Amino acid sequence: MPEVLRQAWALARKDLLIEFRSRTAFLSAAVFTVLVLLVFNFGRDPTAVAAVDLAPSVLWVTFTFAAMLALNRAFQLELENQALDGLLLSPASRTSLYFGKLLANLVFVAVIEAIGLPLFVLFFNVSLGRALAPLAGVLALATVGFVAVGTLFSAMVVRTRFAELMLPMLLLPFLLPPLIGAVQVTGKLLAGRPLSEAAGWLKLLAAYDIAFVTVATLLFPYTVEE
Amino acid sequence: MLRAEGLRHAFGPARALDDISFALTAGRTLVVFGPNGAGKTTLLRVLAGLIKPQGGRVYLEGGRRAVGWIGHHAHLYGHLTVMENLRFWGGLYGLSRDEAAARAEGLLARLGLADRAGQAVRTLSRGQLQRAAIARALLHDPSVLLLDEPFTGLDLAAAAEFRRLLAGLAGRGRVLVMATHNVEEGVELASDVAFQLNGRFVRLEPRGDRTAAEIAEAYRRAVTGA
Amino acid sequence: MKLARFGLALTGLSFGLLAAVYVRALAFTPVERFQGPAQKIFYIHVPAAVWTELAMVLVGLAGIFYLFLKDPRLDRFAEASAEVGAAFGTVVLTTGPIWGKPVWGTWWTWDARLTLTLLLFLVLVGYLILRGAVADPGMRARYSAVLGICGLVLVPFVHLSVYLFRTLHPQPIVLKPSAPSLPGEMLVTLLFSFGVFTLLYVGLVTQRVALARLREERAGLTETGGAPHA
Numbered sequence: 001m002p003e004v005l006r007q008a009w010a011l012a013r014k015d016l017l018i019e020f021r022s023r024t025a026f027l028s029a030a031v032f033t034v035l036v037l038l039v040f041n042f043g044r045d046p047t048a049v050a051a052v053d054l055a056p057s058v059l060w061v062t063f064t065f066a067a068m069l070a071l072n073r074a075f076q077l078e079l080e081n082q083a084l085d086g087l088l089l090s091p092a093s094r095t096s097l098y099f100g101k102l103l104a105n106l107v108f109v110a111v112i113e114a115i116g117l118p119l120f121v122l123f124f125n126v127s128l129g130r131a132l133a134p135l136a137g138v139l140a141l142a143t144v145g146f147v148a149v150g151t152l153f154s155a156m157v158v159r160t161r162f163a164e165l166m167l168p169m170l171l172l173p174f175l176l177p178p179l180i181g182a183v184q185v186t187g188k189l190l191a192g193r194p195l196s197e198a199a200g201w202l203k204l205l206a207a208y209d210i211a212f213v214t215v216a217t218l219l220f221p222y223t224v225e226e
Numbered sequence: 227m228l229r230a231e232g233l234r235h236a237f238g239p240a241r242a243l244d245d246i247s248f249a250l251t252a253g254r255t256l257v258v259f260g261p262n263g264a265g266k267t268t269l270l271r272v273l274a275g276l277i278k279p280q281g282g283r284v285y286l287e288g289g290r291r292a293v294g295w296i297g298h299h300a301h302l303y304g305h306l307t308v309m310e311n312l313r314f315w316g317g318l319y320g321l322s323r324d325e326a327a328a329r330a331e332g333l334l335a336r337l338g339l340a341d342r343a344g345q346a347v348r349t350l351s352r353g354q355l356q357r358a359a360i361a362r363a364l365l366h367d368p369s370v371l372l373l374d375e376p377f378t379g380l381d382l383a384a385a386a387e388f389r390r391l392l393a394g395l396a397g398r399g400r401v402l403v404m405a406t407h408n409v410e411e412g413v414e415l416a417s418d419v420a421f422q423l424n425g426r427f428v429r430l431e432p433r434g435d436r437t438a439a440e441i442a443e444a445y446r447r448a449v450t451g452a
Numbered sequence: 453m454k455l456a457r458f459g460l461a462l463t464g465l466s467f468g469l470l471a472a473v474y475v476r477a478l479a480f481t482p483v484e485r486f487q488g489p490a491q492k493i494f495y496i497h498v499p500a501a502v503w504t505e506l507a508m509v510l511v512g513l514a515g516i517f518y519l520f521l522k523d524p525r526l527d528r529f530a531e532a533s534a535e536v537g538a539a540f541g542t543v544v545l546t547t548g549p550i551w552g553k554p555v556w557g558t559w560w561t562w563d564a565r566l567t568l569t570l571l572l573f574l575v576l577v578g579y580l581i582l583r584g585a586v587a588d589p590g591m592r593a594r595y596s597a598v599l600g601i602c603g604l605v606l607v608p609f610v611h612l613s614v615y616l617f618r619t620l621h622p623q624p625i626v627l628k629p630s631a632p633s634l635p636g637e638m639l640v641t642l643l644f645s646f647g648v649f650t651l652l653y654v655g656l657v658t659q660r661v662a663l664a665r666l667r668e669e670r671a672g673l674t675e676t677g678g679a680p681h682a
Contacts, residue, residue: 010317014303021305021346077303081347081355086301086362089274090318091291149602156595160585170582173574174602176567177609180617200616208609215605219598222519225278238589 004099007092011100016107018077026111029069033116036062037123051124056186059120060179063113063139064146068168070108071150074101075158084224094221098151102213105147113139131189138189141205142182145212149174152216155223181205227252227287227401228273228370234281235268235425242268243279244425250418252369255392255402257412259445260422266405269422270297270372273403286370291319294368296376300359304348308339308358311347312365319366326365333361336391338384352379360388364395371395373404377411389414409442416441421448456666459658466652473645481641493551495641499649500543501569505607507537507653508572511579512604515597524668525661527593530600532660534579536653541573568610575603 019025040058041051078084087097117139121128128135150171157166181201188198195202228250235243242265250256260266271277273284274293286292295301302311309330316326334340337357342350350358356379363371371392377385392415396402405422406412413419413433419441420430428448433441477495484491514530517523548566549559560566579599586592 007318010314014306014314017310018303018305080304081302082297082299083301083303085276085297085299086295086315087318088276089290089293089295089301090315091289091320092318152598152602156582156598157585159591160582160595162585166582166585170578170599173571173578174606176571177606177613180613184616204609204612204616207612211605211609212602215602219519219601222594222598225594 004093004096007096008099008103011087011092011097012103012107015074015077015100015104019104019108025070025073025108029066029108029112030115032069033062033066033112034119036065037116037119041123052126052190055120055124055126055190056183058124059116059186060142060183062116062120063109063143064172064175064179066112066116067109067143067146067150068171070105070112071147071154071171072164072167074105074151074154076163079158088224094224095217097224098155098217098220101155102147102151102216105151106143109143109147110140113143126190128190131192134195135186135189138182138185138202138205141202141209142178145178145205145208146175148209148213148216152220152223155220178205178208181208228403229285230273230282231285232282233269233272233279233284235265235272235277235279237268241265241425243272243282246282246422246425246427248418248420248427248430250401250403252399252401253396254417255396255404255415256418256420257416258403258405258420258422258427259407259409259412260405261407261449264422265425266407266422267297267374268425270295270374270403270405273370274372288369291366292369294363294366294371296360296363296372297374298378300347300355301362302347302355302358305346307344307346308334308350308361309343311358312362315362316365321366329365329367330361333364334358337361337387353381353384356380357384357388360391364391368400370401371403373402375406375408376404377406377408385411409445410438413438413441421445423448456659456662459655459660459662462651462655463659464655466648466655469648469651470645473641473648476644477641481637482635484638491551491555493547495645497544497547497551498642499646500540500547502646503649503653504537504541504544504569504572504576507533507540508576508603508607511537511576511600512602512607515600515604518593518597519601524589524593527596528661528664529657530596531580531583531664532657534576534596534600535660536656538573538576538580539656540649540653541569541576544569545573565614568614571610572603572607575599575606579603 037058040054040062044051044054075084078087117135120126150167153170153174154167157163157170160166181204184201185195185198185205189195229248231247233243233246235241244265246269248256258266258269268277272279273286274295275284275286275290301315302308303314306314309327312330312334313323313326316329317323321329331340331343334343337360339354339357339361342354342358347355347358356376360376373392377388380388392402396415396417402415404412404415416433418431419433420427421444422428429444436444473495474492477492481492510533511530514526514533518526518530545566548569552561552566553559579596582599583592583596586595
């Protein structure tokens, strides 16, 4: 395994071990997901809007906010005993530092999505059927983009005032293009349409992932260097 | 092994480093005395590569991998045990799992922390945390050790043991740079002595056979300008 | 000081010319057949929208160059450009609904183009808020550059979404593969107005850069004067 990936993996493993030990982040994100789904269900007028019409938006708004929780804590845990300085002093490259965080965040968000999706199916009475596999693909595609930008921004906001507010404010405008795409594709899938009808949006999602993973990897060193 | 040439750095109008140069060969220990705010920490951070100096250069044999750092923060994760922390940091420095564990056990035993290896870092006392931080810094057997007020939080016995440890390292050809405002703490180890005031080395010379009291008196006169 | 005065003169000139644009738009340009007089707002709306986006692009380009050259002038320019861009964005987002009410019959519609101008506006505002939240000048400049570059990369995705999303908005009428479909008279007025907005952008940015420089000089003076040996 190349050095960069080996170090990235060590970092991600450490992050996930800390999450596993403290559990607060996982638990609060999972509970938060349930609550958002609940709020959405009671926030609509059941006689006017069918649950299934609202379903794609609900799914993506829920996951967007849950991802925000995950991203906020990503660099927060490096502030304890100034561990971030220790990482910067170590021979680990800035790139592996970014990849490590990206990887840990992806796992974290994926777990939340894995918990949220069955609940969503249950609460909104959606039948996924054969749409499950393509939907998982769309989830992966959109999540990579979200988390790539989010990891970069969370490295910056962690050292500013009002970090918890700053991250959603900076990040949400960036999430809108992939969010629109993901909602469109999900809508098609839930309506039983073939994936090929949403080819344009899928290309947009893929292009967004490639562009922002690249840009974030290149820019990340500037967010930690003095 | 470690050479600084004409280092300059300022934070806004405050000069932290003003034309600082020195060279240290294997086995030398430079102790930098200076009041708070004289720029000692900045000097160490520049030597470690955490801050790019605005002027001048640092030559350090072996690069980041060769540096050990003990500063104001422990760089340890509270939710992980002492041993898990050390294994993680050892991994980043390229040590294998077994190597890291073996080195860690040896160091913890030497520092009187062996019975705390399985304990979460957040439950350690201030002194224990400082000893764990020392173990972290020495884990990869650095050839250049940078120490910023390293005796903070250690009781007399631990400080004496740590001093013996450092003397042993210098005896084995390691280079040490220690910054402190407390003459009594550092002078015993010094082979070279510098006084840093307002970012400048007002004095830099080999210690010779001067006693601690003589150096303390010289330092007092340098600080008061008498 | 010279820079500030030049910027002020340029801004004054552009406001004068903006009045001229409207004299021309109201008196000498034909009324659009379907939209009626409401269409006149188009001569502010479109140039302001174009310059909001160009301001974002310039913030991003300045960011790229800043990260390579570390020249504080680039950072001052980026900040100025973001502020002017946000101001132009406000113009777009106010004139849009004023036009939308009589023509579309609604103040606001989640039309893709309007939404995405709102998006760029929010990125620029976020950029300015981030600057306010970072105290250290070097760190502020680096963080702003990073965010600005991301904003620059976002622009094409904004456009892609526009074309993919079902849109109520008038389709592009000037820059499109076939010949412009705008009647000649209107096109001339629009281009004239675009030129004026370009001057206005340059004038406002120049003033803002001059102000930032003066402020930094003053901060430097008081700090060194007040605390000779920090």
